[in-house]
């Protein structure tokens with residue numbers, strides 16, 4: 001496989017690339033918004049792509065919102081979107097548990113209310129969502145009462161993450177029959193002004209360390225997110241453009257699935273990171289080299305206004 005060039009997307013090349021695809025998959029955090037602030041120009045880009053007849057999808061590792069909640073956030077920030085164009089890990093992990101794990105039973109959930117809602121919409125009952133403050137001592141922790149119907153542990157972003165939750169997950173996962181699924185491995189969430197907060201990857205790593213097991217990860221770079229989309233919409237990979245801010249999730253997903261890839265420098269990764277991977281000679285790392293890059297997706301506006 002030829003190594004991607006990591007070429008700046010500008011001038012006539014922009015229109016060439018856009019003309020060569022019929023679908024654009026946008027990562028969210030760090031590409032179309034940071035926290036609750038849209039990236040300047042991003043709504044115009046998305047809405048003009050749709051006007052130009054391109055299909056637009058939103059593919060986010062963020063597990064804090066249901067598809068409906070994402071559609072509301074997108075509309076509030078000026079993006080035209082419909083619920084079925086949004087693929088977040090709250091929804092995709094519920095699909096994964098249902099269709100890949102064929103889960104017959106409950107989930108011990110370390111995650112958000114949004115994940116609980118998407119699980120319940122898929123007919124999956126969860127236990128564990130919400131605060132879980134520490135109580136008792138070590139002996140009690142090692143023998144916390146476990147729900148016998150729990151057949152899987154699911155870890156997503158959880159602002160109530162706690163020692164007790166970590167311990168409960170360890171106790172459930174001590175049973176090798178209990179499946180272990182994580183939404184994503186993103187270590188940091190990029191916010192406005194170059195700030196960041198710990199991402200789900202930190203929580204997932206803690207549970208993997210305690211349980212001494214590796215989770216099945218649903219989010220990018222796992223190809224499951226793309227499979228979820230391709231099973232609903234006829235997508236031709238070579239006619240899809242994946243736009244992301246992280247080399248190790250977004251661009252890796254694009255490479256793995258045979259999509260064209262565009263790095264937006266408004267989030268986590270830099271061109272220097274990409275060029276280091278390019279020079280590495282390591283095939284895995286070279287899968288994180290994007291075909292193209294822009295400072296911000298706003299740079300493709302002129303090609304859409306021509």
Ligand SMILES: O=C(O)COP(=O)(O)O
Pocket residue numbers: 027028029030059060061062063184186188189199200
């Ligand atoms: O929530 C995250 O960690 C990253 O989300 P993203 O895939 O939209 O960048």
Ligand SMILES: [Mg+2]
Pocket residue numbers: 027028029030031244245246267
């Ligand atoms: Mg991102």
